Amino acid sequence: MKAAVWYGAKDIRIEEIATPEPGPGEVLVAVSRNGICGSDLHTYVGSDTGGASMHVPGVVLGHEFAGTVREVGEGVTDLAVGTAVAVAPMEWCGSCYSCHHAWPQMCRKLALYGGYRLPLHGGLAPFVAVSRRSCYPLPAGLGVIEAALAEPMAVAMHAVRRGPSTLGATVLVLGAGPIGLGVLQAVRAGGAQATIVSDLSPARRAAAATLGATAVVDPVSGDLRAAVRDLTRPGVDIVFDTTASSVAFNQGIALVRPRGTIVSVAGWQEQARVDMGRAMVNEIDIRYSMTYEPETDFPATLAMLAGGGFDTATMISDHIPLERLVDDGLEELLHHGDQHIKILVDPS
Ligand SMILES: [Zn+2]
Ligand SMILES: [Zn+2]
Known part of the structure; x- marks a missing residue:
């Protein structure tokens, strides 16, 4: 499959990589859309304070994504193939002070899909393998494309x-x-x-x-x-x-x-x-305020998206194909960011 792989400052390559397989406790998600985040711009230009130094080279970028469950790994029994999900792209240790308080966003080992701290491939690819716990099935009334807004709205x-x-x-x-x-x-x-x-x-x-x-x-x-x-x-x-x-x-x-x-x-x-x-x-x-608490903020955000409390038509300004990520996505946002709101990338 073709994926957007980050190698360093201004070095993102759309290249062929192996389609991931879901490990135990994981699911394979067919990505519908992946939004471009302001933090992706910092990573793209190699800004250290923006977290580029925390990114793992050679990893697929993208942390604002939704999609459809294509395959489930061993031990996943409560999420059916074909279910539309939004992904809270966060992994945490479960045993530190913040994790014990259900504040995984402040976990001392916090990692994000898209390559922040650990080589966890993100959503700028047709398929991504994520943990079952990061997946939130969509409520009725919310489309799998609009659901790519769940992460920033959370x-x-x-x-x-x-x-x-x-x-x-x-x-x-x-x-x-x-x-x-x-x-x-x-x-x-x-x-x-x-x-x-x-x-x-x-x-x-x-x-x-x-x-x-x-x-x-x-x-x-x-x-x-x-x-x-x-x-x-x-x-x-x-x-x-x-x-x-x-x-x-x-x-x-x-x-x-x-x-x-x-x-x-x-x-x-x-x-x-x-x-x-x-x-x-x-x-x-x-x-x-640091990102979100997935267990609290994701269900509330998805319910609000489904109920029209977030106006997805106004929020989503552009859809672009994966091949145009750099020119029509990242470079465009760097130079004409004021003319766009959320650009969604279609990696399919
Ligand atoms: Zn973001
Ligand atoms: Zn922790």
């Missing part, structure tokens, strides 16, 4: 769960990429009273408006402060930062109300410069 869902209740809250979302737009939809489903979304890209602001944001603002040419003041005089209750930008993060600190909450759900490339003085005088609560 990131958004987890970020919202890490914050305080959104019922009746005013919320500012910094950044309208896939995660920011996912957060927007999740807080609206959670009963937010008003939502303000800030992004530099006109296309992404338009998507936020389509998805029901109360106000959308260009953080440079627009007046974010005025937009917040119009809706909520003391500042918003909750800010979600998806940008990994110190400028944006400090805008969040300036615009959250006293004793409000900021949730950081961004992959930082460098150390942040945070306005600690201002955060301190307003007793702001800064929290962090």
Whole structure:
């Protein structure tokens, strides 16, 4: 089969590899779609802080995928061939402090399909072998193509769960990429009273408006402060930062109300410069969100996708074949990322 194999910075090859066979406790999934993640871009360009140094060369990339069970390995008795599944692409040790608390995303041996830390092949191939425990059957009403959004939407869902209740809250979302737009939809489903979304890209602001944001603002040419003041005089209750930008993060600190909450759900490339003085005088609560807890966030995310709480038509901007991964996927996102939301790759 043809797969997208990562060898190093700017060296991804679409090449022939053997079709995997499911080992004991594993299933073979025929991949319907695999989404391109911002972290894949860091890996592609070889950014160390983006995790490239943690990637295993010679491994198939891709961690946002869904598909259909093609074959089951020894000992798998509760998942039938032909079942459509979304995959939580995470493996963990099961015995460390975080694993004992059901927080596998913080496992000290955390590994991801797509080659993060261990040579676990990912979803940018027609077939991938994954553990049974990573597979979540799709609820009725959710297609196997749209289900490729489950992983990034689980990131958004987890970020919202890490914050305080959104019922009746005013919320500012910094950044309208896939995660920011996912957060927007999740807080609206959670009963937010008003939502303000800030992004530099006109296309992404338009998507936020389509998805029901109360106000959308260009953080440079627009007046974010005025937009917040119009809706909520003391500042918003909750800010979600998806940008990994110190400028944006400090805008969040300036615009959250006293004793409000900021949730950081961004992959930082460098150390942040945070306005600690201002955060301190307003007793702001800064929290962090790391991917998701599969057992909690995947079923909730899949139910929300099936129920239309995440608008897949707006979120999925492009479908491309595997052979075009580098030119129409990774390079396109590097140079024209503001014109796309989620690009899905069809590896079949
Ligand atoms: Zn990702
Ligand atoms: Zn562990």
